[in-house]
Amino acid sequence: MTDTKKKLAITELALRDGHQSLLATRMRLDDMLPICEKLDTIGYWSIEAWGGATFDTCLRYLKEGPWVRLRELNKALPNTPIQMLLRGQNLLGYRHYADDVVKKFVDMAAANGVDVFRVFDAMNDLRNVRTAVNQVKANDKHAEGTICYTTSPVHTLEYFIDLGKGFEDMGCDTLAIKDMAGLLTPTATRELILALKQSVSIPLHLHSHATAGVAEMVQWEAVHAGCDIIDTAISPLAGGTSHPPTEAMVAAFAGTEYDTGLNLVALQEIAAYFKEVRKKYARFESDSTGVDTRVFVNQIPGGMISNLANQLRDQGAQDKMDAVLDEIPRVRKDFGYPPLVTPTSQIVGTQAVLNVMSGKKYKVITNETRDYLKGLYGRALGEINEEVRKLAIGDEEPIDIRPADLLVPELDALTREVGDRATSVEDVLSYALFPTIALEFFEERASGQFKPESLDTPLEASSTPEVVTAPSL
Template sequence: MAKKKILVTETALRDAHQSLIATRMPIEDMLPILDKMDKIGYHSIECWGGATFDACLRFLNEDPWERLRILRKNLPNTKLQMLFRGQNMLGYRHYADDVLEYFVQRTVANGIDIIRIFDALNDIKNLQVAIKAAKKEGAHAQVAISYTTGPVFTHEYYVEYAKRIADAGADSICIKDMAALLTPSETYSLVKEIKKAVDLPIQLHTHYTSGLASMCLLKGIEAGVDIIDTAISPLALGTSHAPTESMVAALANTDYDTGLDLVALSEVREYFMTLRKKYIDSGLLDPSMLATDVKALIYQVPGGMLSNLLSQLKQAGKADQLTAVLEEVPRVRKDAGYPPLVTPTSQIVGTQAVFNVIMGERYKMCNDQFKGLVAGKYGTTPVPIDPEFRKKIIGDEPAIDCRPADLLEPELDKLRAEIPEWIEQEEDVLSYAQFPKVALDFFKKRRDKKIGIDSKNADLENKIHAV
């Protein structure tokens, strides 16, 4: 067998800390190690997108665009990668095409090389504009298959979707196992079939929740996977990913050697061990998040969704009902057309399951997001929704069967006109587009901070002139 170098994407700066500490790693915790990470020789470092954008503005008082520029400056030799929710961008609704295209343009201009694009429903209609926009800007357009299980999710389903992804112009495909549902044997056979059907590089992304990730990566590599997602060991395991160093060691001196240096990786590990201790001591990292939990295979619930469900139940004083909610999730998912459980559908289905349990009557209360999912506002579900169920949830409201974004008017100019006094950089309108209230709060804090600094500088100048 011919030798094949396996490429590695490091997730420590995005998905690893999103999975373990709710995306709370600030840029100052990243800066000291970036130089060493840049010298490792990773295929890419995933460092932006997903929930990082929201977390920067909402919790960390950081401008996500400035974070990206800092990362680009300090990682000059490494490709930077982001996660992008198709027509949802980084928010939780569908956006007009003009906003999406401008977002992609500014993303690439600020330093992103690889855009991993996915749709929560695996609806190719919701990906086409994002793929074209990424390629127009010269970025690598990787499209992710949201992997899940259920009656419709056969190998034929995934192979057909992979073919549609290739036809849409993607540069590579990622099998995105966000809920850790893959098993080693399933990984091997699925990768084999997709590889046979499409001539594109395949990247494998899976989480350690069920304890199978390393084995899945190894079997995937044997079946033809080209690139793997891993996390440096202090931020690996549990709801995160397989450890980078362990996978590098497992593949060393084989036909799949990564070529990465374990000594150099150990230096990166030392830094993140210190960081991990800080996060545990502060309570930010709950050590239980690092444990294996096969409930993922039983209830098909991603780790992040699991903690979110428990949080909702605690707020309602119903924490003892978690098992009932976990049993309700698959039933709601079936009613809603078997959506894969990934942002935003995981939140939508999970919240509805909580409502069903705590109200004591199924669908007595439905929020707008669940109604929107059933109405087709997020796209076409993998399985058609029963017409009677749809009528029960949305009444006589007409269902949407086209691409939802086709119903949206261009909105970029309108958004700009809403916040002229707050725009300090071109990208601010995009922050506002995705998180209007959160972005405005951030803009106000930014201005207050700037006024404070200007005031201090003026006082200093007055003192100097007075001398």
């Protein structure tokens, strides 16, 4: 051991991506608070505990104030930075928001307890994250720029380096690689990290889903190539579509020059706690908690395949699955190879289904496809198929500006609109993001009687997630 010992840092995902991946985002604050004191002693680099799908789920199903959750967690974790996942200009909602809403949202998240903001855009369009990142820095908080990792003929190492530099130039404090589909192999990871390390000087943070069973090796190689921080989930919320187990990664690096210094026995106690908690959410367990390597064959994220399977089953067209899986890469190519993550995964997937079901490519075109091809989600990295674009928007010119530049300030209007049903700025923001369910939530709150979904009754047939829509013109 030398003095140059390089401690590996760990972000714990139990309170956000762990249960979002494995338990339909259903974990309640009541099951988090009892373990926070112990979590807070561990010495994590951060605990991801807010954002992603949790905000929506809190309002919609748990009838739990998302801002209350954040404040409570902030009180319960005084020594550990709280991390959130933020979809850039899209925040946590279903459309792009005007800059004034984005700024206020970041202000309030910071004020209520978020320390680390992981900011990404599905198109990797830096223009869609700049407002959020700037506002994080204006609040003196930690901004983590985030590359959505994918593979395609245009997603070269050079491209990812440029993107990383873009985030660094923007003032980001760290750079995350978000491998939502679990596409990274150990070898690809080594190459990517080595390349980024040569060109980007801010610390690197790896987030790679364990779906295909290779994420532990991916992290092992990443750390040896210079990655500074890895994302793990305590073992009862690890594996499958979630992430490598915290204890396993801590044990694997123990005694090496990357030793995390985290206490394995304390982590085992946390694991024992969450093992019991998980049982309460049995009705939200998905059928696919095992290893699934299909992403290496067809490059399509596992979650997207399940959604498509549901869509096709609803239409009695299960037999079209293979045709749809074959069509997806073609649509993705026509669209200039967007990463497949919310919302692009839904846009590409739905269009592929229509291309197959209608018997003719682009005979039926969704509004989301139209918006996408207009440029309303941002700029694609690859070339758009101009024939397809013509079919979708005719002679209309696609936009070349930042999509949110089309939006006028909207906070005042939203504030007036919601009126005294909102009791705080945070309420207005909840209303901005999820108008209908926020109003329902406010109403239940005012009545003194929340009606959360039950943990006991069987889960209703899963519905396809809503599509994030582009700003309407």
